[in-house]
Amino acid sequence: MTILTLILIGFALRLFYLTRSHPFFDEYTTVLAARQILSRGWPVLPSGLFYEHGLLASYLIAPFTALYIFQPVDQWQTAHWGLMLSRWPSLLVGGLTIPLVYAIIRREQRPAAGRGSQFVPLLAAGLFALSPEGMVWGGRARMYALATLLVWLTVWLAWRGTAPGPAGTRFRRLALLALLATLLTQFGALLAVPALVAGMVAAGWLARGDRRPWFLHPAALLDAAGLAVVTAAAVLVKRLGQPLGAAPLTATQGDELGTELWNTIAYQTALHFTWPDTVKFLAREFGVPHHYWLTLLALAGLAVGLTAAVLARQKIRPTFPLFAGLVFGLTILELVTLLEPFRRNPRYVVMFLPLFYTAAAAAISALGRLTPLLRRQSLAQPVAAVGLLIVLVTLGRDDLRVAAVTPEPAYEQAFAWLRPRLGPDDAILTMNTPAAGLYLDRVDGFAVQQDADQFLLTGSGAAVDRWLGVPWVGSAADFAAVLNNRPTAWFIIDTIRLPVYFRGDWLALVRTQMEQVWASDNALIFRTRDDRTPTPTRPDHPLDARLGDTIRLEGYTLTRSPSPPALHLTLFWRPTASIDTDYTKFIHLRNADGVTVAQHDSQPLGGLYPTSRWQAGETVIDPVVIPLPPDLPPGQYRIFTGLYRLDTLERLPVTNDTSGENAVILPGGVNLP
Known part of the structure; x- marks a missing residue:
């Protein structure tokens, strides 16, 4: 007894x-493998990968998966008695x-x-x-x-x-x-x-x-x-x-x-x-x-x-x-x-x-x-x-x-919420592509920036995720390109993985280009903002300015907004080695007399991605808005930029410096009407 x-x-x-409880992140992959067993007889995922992990368990789970997986998603029962049948x-x-x-x-x-x-x-x-x-x-x-x-x-x-x-x-x-x-x-x-x-x-x-x-x-x-x-x-x-x-x-x-x-x-x-x-x-x-x-x-x-x-x-x-x-x-x-x-x-x-x-x-x-x-x-x-x-x-x-009681991210609820709101030309970016495949039967990009190798297949050329064969969106530039090229982009992630697998330049794009539209039990959905200014993904004006031994300024893009008057400057940095110091960026707008009439000082990306975290070889896209004084007279102005240590105010030396003050003078400057 x-x-x-x-x-x-x-x-x-x-x-x-x-x-x-919500499904554990890897459970979606197991259910996806069970679905493939039901349709193909063995667990070959849509990417072409033979999913041997938990092979016998996948076959054991497959009959339970058959009770619901072939029904249209909008006819599924609630999460705990639909997808959860695979847990039995x-x-x-x-x-x-x-x-x-x-x-x-x-x-x-x-x-x-x-x-x-x-x-x-x-x-x-x-x-x-x-x-x-x-x-x-x-x-x-x-x-x-x-x-x-x-x-x-x-x-x-x-x-x-x-x-x-x-x-x-x-x-x-x-x-x-x-x-x-x-x-x-x-x-x-x-x-x-x-x-x-x-x-x-x-x-x-x-x-x-x-x-x-x-x-x-x-x-x-x-x-x-x-x-x-x-x-x-x-x-x-x-x-x-x-x-x-x-x-x-x-x-x-x-x-x-x-x-x-x-x-x-x-x-x-x-x-x-x-x-x-x-x-x-x-x-x-x-x-x-x-x-x-x-x-x-x-x-x-x-x-x-x-x-x-x-x-x-x-x-x-x-x-x-x-x-x-x-x-x-x-x-x-x-x-x-x-x-x-x-x-x-x-x-x-x-x-x-x-x-x-x-x-x-x-x-x-x-x-x-x-x-x-x-x-x-x-x-x-x-x-x-x-x-x-x-x-x-x-x-x-x-x-x-x-x-x-500790909740797993509610991805099943996130994708169920998202499904009726998707447009035919919308882009879906997520790290949890198996869940997207199960609930939406579509996904446009496998979004992960940090430690991505463990999730990728690269044998056929372009890197894709191991589960659905979805193209890898692995850099902030790739992410920005998707946001710029689609009428609406959705980014589905959770609070646990967001700070682990994504760096500050990616997070800055999420903050400035997207808005959070849904959240529950650690799962998040972001959508592109209607009022956003698209972030450039490549410089309009290439440069090869070297700052110290570890950083290059590879170019910039510059636009102007009349109301309120401001310059929109995007700098493209490339670290060539690891950096130990968190540098502060300065941007000075100077008139013909050399007087600074507007300036901006901050760590790159507003402090979200300090230089000590930069990865050697990556491109850091750093957009900045510089407000202009309303009474600024028209004329030709020059832009000076560079990096310095905040504790000592010592600037990072510029190779072949022409400014006389360890600053990079952006060619052409800007002509303000």
């Missing part, structure tokens, strides 16, 4: 998340994993502990049922719920495979099949393979008795060959998906295939270990409230258990919780030594959480053995497990609450 209650609570938490496989798989954790641990308990012992299985299953990670990924249309289940089955089958004889051999073959399914669901689980092999060898050696361990039998050679085939097959499928920077596999010569497969693994790994990065990673995973106290109790229990074994001179006997803990610990060790910090994705740890909870529950049970009441098979064990579970969940309740 207790485990049934935990299953229902875990299912309810996942259902709550499923029905109350994760909910069902996540709910199934809870009793499976309980059942396997109970089955594998040593006879000395008694098959009726419930403390460890109840605590481990309860921790997983009530974990924030289990709730979130059990309510999303992604592969992590299925990967968690498959990792758990693979580890259990591998554990059973450490037994000698035909029974162990059968379990090892089943473990290989489960491992293949795991890798085809989440390739990141490849991290567990060395840990799994090491754990199996250690368990086989410790349990050998007077018999040869499993790995010294001839059948182990066949197992090793099977592992090589499974790994190679998974790597080949991963390579077909064209990882970052890789050309399509069809362009690879046969004698290069082995190298390509090796590079598919190697490009994701690198020997990297520093204490600060390791501490940061461990604090992020185990220092959060819902894991912190659990980890302390587990370490205390481990210390008690080891101390008792040493004092009693007991030989270490392998158990399933010990095996699970060893595999988990070695996998974490690989994460902090074989992956660079930016690749240590918390989602990788999610797949192995049942192993952590199993090992932790077993270690904590060592503390319980100090209490005579818990040594007997009685009501005390489930009561103790549930009581401790309540305490741990209460201590970590903020993590659960934050995971449940």
